[in-house]
Amino acid sequence: MTIKVADDAGITAAADRLRSGHVVAFPTETVYGLGADATQDDAVSKVFSIKGRPAVNPLIVHVADPSWLEHLAVSDDRIAALADTFWPGPLTLVLKRRSDCPASKQVSANLDTIAVRQPDHPVAAALLLAVDRPLAAPSANPSGHVSPTTAQHVETDLGDALDMILDGGPCRAGLESTVLDLTTEPARILRPGVVDADAIANVIGKIDEHDTTAGLISSPGQLEKHYAPSLPLRLNADTAREGEAYIAFRGALNAACDLSPHGDLAEAASNLFAALRELDDPARFNGIAVSPIPREGIGQAINDRLRRAAKGR
Ligand code: TXA
Numbered sequence: 589m590t591i592k593v594a595d596d597a598g599i600t601a602a603a604d605r606l607r608s609g610h611v612v613a614f615p616t617e618t619v620y621g622l623g624a625d626a627t628q629d630d631a632v633s634k635v636f637s638i639k640g641r642p643a644v645n646p647l648i649v650h651v652a653d654p655s656w657l658e659h660l661a662v663s664d665d666r667i668a669a670l671a672d673t674f675w676p677g678p679l680t681l682v683l684k685r686r687s688d689c690p691a692s693k694q695v696s697a698n699l700d701t702i703a704v705r706q707p708d709h710p711v712a713a714a715l716l717l718a719v720d721r722p723l724a725a726p727s728a729n730p731s732g733h734v735s736p737t738t739a740q741h742v743e744t745d746l747g748d749a750l751d752m753i754l755d756g757g758p759c760r761a762g763l764e765s766t767v768l769d770l771t772t773e774p775a776r777i778l779r780p781g782v783v784d785a786d787a788i789a790n791v792i793g794k795i796d797e798h799d800t801t802a803g804l805i806s807s808p809g810q811l812e813k814h815y816a817p818s819l820p821l822r823l824n825a826d827t828a829r830e831g832e833a834y835i836a837f838r839g840a841l842n843a844a845c846d847l848s849p850h851g852d853l854a855e856a857a858s859n860l861f862a863a864l865r866e867l868d869d870p871a872r873f874n875g876i877a878v879s880p881i882p883r884e885g886i887g888q889a890i891n892d893r894l895r896r897a898a899k900g901r
């Protein structure tokens with residue numbers, strides 16, 4: 589396995605691998621993706637097997653430009669305004685698939701919908717243009733684990749199964765995209781993420797928010813346990829108990845890590861997964877306790893991931 593620096597030569601090499609049907613991990617602004625040419629069935633199958641992903645859980649298809657949507661999805665009045673406002677960026681749109689959609693049916697898990705986003709990362713953008721095909725890419729972690737925000741996280745998790753990781757440094761946002769279902773009226777958030785519900789509602793009006801308390805299974809992927817470290821996770825903790833690592837927000841004594849000493853939620857999001865990975869060490873701790881995190885803006889997505897991680901074990 590090689591980790592390649594994501595310079596021009598690295599991107600060209602990765603694009604060649606992808607066009608020949610191989611799987612390559614690459615950076616996006618949210619988390620690292622496990623990429624395959626979305627139009628090649630065999631390549632998409634490899635993503636499911638490397639990740640241990642159930643075939644019923646569909647993948648996000650990444651595009652270089654909103655114009656690529658024309659081939660993939662049935663048009664919808666709301667797409668243009670959303671793409672204008674949020675793309676490139678961490679908003680995934682679930683749309684009706686075109687009947688002649690060139691993407692493998694596996695990316696849709698045989699549903700009649702397809703999830704698409706245009707990532708906001710120079711390496712992802714250059715790679716998409718070089719491959720000149722849409723790339724299917726789930727987060728580059730084994731199914732059920734914490735998502736990777738550095739090339740080293742991907743190497744630790746999947747290095748043996750991959751032949752190339754494109755290293756573009758740490759991911760800026762550090763938390764996955766918001767998944768918005770536009771096949772319903774009103775549109776519905778299936779997974780809270782970096783773009784918050786209010787920002788979306790400002791563009792398209794009323795939406796159904798993801799109800800994190802009802803425990804409804806809305807997105808096929810929500811069936812799985814998710815984002816789980818191996819140590820027990822205790823949420824909304826004001827202090828650590830004996831043996832626990834404490835993850836603080838906005839300062840605390842004896843914290844093993846502070847997600848954002850100044851209380852910036854975007855900064856906390858970008859540090860969350862790396863912190864969970866680093867502290868998930870049974871040789872040093874018997875559990876991880878996490879400070880309360882405000883439920884505003886991206887704080888909703890942070891709380892969603894923490895809740896899943898706490899429940900996932
Ligand atoms: O930020 C992200 O979204 C990252 C980067 C790599 O783009 N990708 C990512 O992919 O988080 P993944 O596979 O870990 O999560 C995709 C989510 C899953 O919850 C999946 O069920 C949902 O999107 N999804 C994908 N296609 C769907 C569809 N057609 N209908 C409903 N949900 C869908």
Ligand code: MG
Pocket residue numbers: 726727735
């Ligand atoms: Mg994932």
